[in-house]
Amino acid sequence: xxxxxxxxxxxxxxxxxxxxxxxxxxxxxxxxxxxxxxxxxxxxxxxxxxxxxxxxxxxxxxxxxxxxxxxxxxxxxxxxxxxxxxxxxxxxxxxxxxxxxxxxxxxxxxxxxxxxxxxxxxxxxxxxxxxxxxxxxxxxxxxxxx
Numbered sequence: 771x772x773x774x775x776x777x778x779x780x781x782x783x784x785x786x787x788x789x790x791x792x793x794x795x796x797x798x799x800x801x802x803x804x805x806x807x808x809x810x811x812x813x814x815x816x817x818x819x820x821x822x823x824x825x826x827x828x829x830x831x832x833x834x835x836x837x838x839x840x841x842x843x844x845x846x847x848x849x850x851x852x853x854x855x856x857x858x859x860x861x862x863x864x865x866x867x868x869x870x871x872x873x874x875x876x877x878x879x880x881x882x883x884x885x886x887x888x889x890x891x892x893x894x895x896x897x898x899x900x901x902x903x904x905x906x907x908x909x910x911x912x913x914x915x916x
Contacts, residue, residue: 791871791891797844797884799824799837811871811893813864827861829868843877844884851875858894870898 785792785803791811794803804819812819812827819826828836843849851857854874861871873891877884 789892791873791893792888793819793824793891794878794886794888795824796886799840801826802886803888808891811863811869811891812861818864827863829860829862832860840887843887847877847879847884849875849877858898861891869893869895 785805788806788810791808792803792805793801793808796802801819801822801824804814804816808819809815814822814826824836824840825833839849851874856872856874858870858872860868863869870893871891872894873889876888876890878886878888
């Protein structure tokens with residue numbers, strides 16, 4: 771097997787995974803790639819998501835902040851989150867549920883200029899809810915002992 775075909779197989783396997791959502795957007799923030807993991811996590815089929823704004827998964831109260839940052843990155847080509855930083859934000863599913871996702875972003879470039887973004891996202895809702903429960907229990911225990 772040639773090395774190139776191994777890389778192609780790996781790229782195809784990663785992009786089509788069901789475990790993590792991989793989403794690509796263009797300069798305007800319209801969805802151009804939506805993998806099976808995104809279908810599983812968010813509930814929208816690839817056909818439903820393709821061409822839509824990221825607003826389909828961004829809670830309304832987070833949209834202004836998101837779009838201010840996104841627009842700035844597309845204009846300047848600079849992001850403080852492009853170095854593999856793990857970000858955590860709330861997100862929306864097709865049925866309107868709020869979930870917690872952690873993700874990394876990759877700026878896409880064409881001709882040396884930003885052409886869009888890609889994000890690799892994981893649903894961490896159970897973990898987030900468990901942490902919240904433990905914090906509540908800890909706060910309660912601290913109140914009882916003081």
